[in-house]
Amino acid sequence: MSIENRKQTSSPPDAPGASALYVGSLEKGFRVLAAFSDDHPALGVTEIALRTGLDKSAAQRFSNTLHQLGFLEKDAATRRYRPGRRLMELAYTYLRHSVLGAAAMPRLIEAGSVYATTVNLAERDDTNMIYTVRIPHVKAAYSATVPGRRVPVFCAASGIAVMSRLSDEEALDIIARSEMTKRLATTVTDPDKIMKAVHQARRRGFALTYAQQLPREISVAAPIIDVHGRPVGAVQIPVYSPAWKQSEAAAKLGPLAIETADGISGALVASEQEFQP
Amino acid sequence: MSIENRKQTSSPPDAPGASALYVGSLEKGFRVLAAFSDDHPALGVTEIALRTGLDKSAAQRFSNTLHQLGFLEKDAATRRYRPGRRLMELAYTYLRHSVLGAAAMPRLIEAGSVYATTVNLAERDDTNMIYTVRIPHVKAAYSATVPGRRVPVFCAASGIAVMSRLSDEEALDIIARSEMTKRLATTVTDPDKIMKAVHQARRRGFALTYAQQLPREISVAAPIIDVHGRPVGAVQIPVYSPAWKQSEAAAKLGPLAIETADGISGALVASEQEFQP
């Protein structure tokens, strides 16, 4: 009967929280937002339900709530939802008081003007790097100019740069916990090869990768070190073949990335020490 | 007795949703995030409770959940929460598929290089303008370089520019529904004066304001028009006195802003029409 196929009492073994201090509804709300991040500009209730694993009712309620709050927009004609402008506010919430962002911003701007290249700040978030500040200089693929993008540590120059300042154990741990999916055919997923790149970066002071995220992309990155000596992120400079050669990028952008990253590291230490002089 | 002061059954008259399709917990979660946006880099549970109007238990549960999800970081020593890097992902969710963003990006970059100025894209969200794309060029106050910042329509050049392409009724309605708080002593809050600026902008094609958000800031903005002829946002260029004079800004940046905005409007129409040719 209809009683039979109600919700199963056993909640998924132990998902994120599961404790009494964990509000599942909140997670579900964010799952709905995450449904849009793949490659879907607009979704209807049914599609949201499919993508999030929520049932139709839940998808309906969460979409509606998110809409009321302004985080989703609703197309009156198609009745499909799209991410709302108000999501940008949340980025502001983070960046506004970011000491790293504040330390990096002027230096990134300056660095970008040297060779008229885009310059990015990438911060590590466990096994991912998140681009938090982007200073676009040349016309690149739009999605490559958008802040908030996440890429796995193991296949990003910025990630290699960060790992080069961690112990080998820590680096291997990150790699082990990463999902080794290739974004391109040329993406390196062999742990040995990744560690080789890490070691090379450790020697040179910067990392250089080719065609890991985008075709023909040469990515140069140098690590940023915080007060405790930990690598928290990287200055990353992307350029493209054939306008640039790898050797040229290494010779010019490597030192520039290092200089910029070191400047940021210094400013970071200085601003942290303001509080306990 | 202890039963007495339980939660009052009557929910706040009618807050945002109140319907059965409204998930209150989700709103509370976002309220916690919003508590950080004022001017508070780090907050403890008690402070969060105070700022959000939630009781201590709720503040505890929502903070904890947000922490588990990675949207709040927790300082192990002080046990206070700070906004987490993962918030940036939500900005990506919005920007990734923004046709406006994609249309604007290359043109903003180009515009910034003309006079080596910062150039911003501001989008209207009801009574506020939200800076969604920022291309910083000169070293400005850090917070002025951060995307996601909201300012009221009535006291922003970008807002005046948008209102200049709305009917007077619509403009007055926005003004009427706005909280007229002065950010600076020089901020204009008199509706008549605001409408005068709107009318001037309507004639000139761009808006120019002085010292509305930041001291000595000259802000020039031109409206962006979508397929339906509605102003959805503005190209905004900020410069500072005494390096720039208002007359010079009007003469040089006005036309630049208009040209850029028109280019974006055109691209916007073109990319929207791809779908129904």
Add this chain to the structure above:
DNA sequence: TGTTCTTGTATTATTATTTAATACAAAGTA
């Protein structure tokens, strides 16, 4: 250095809020 605040953490009945099912309406297709 001991004592009193204040603030964070953990626990537990109670019940209100979310849920899942279902029915209805409205677009989109054939």
Add this chain to the structure above:
DNA sequence: TACTTTGTATTAAATAATAATACAAGAACA
């Protein structure tokens, strides 16, 4: 026009969120 699909609204049932409270651990103070 009939049929399918997708969005919206409603409701009983019960899970999951709540508010109160007790405990622990720092911070402030004497």
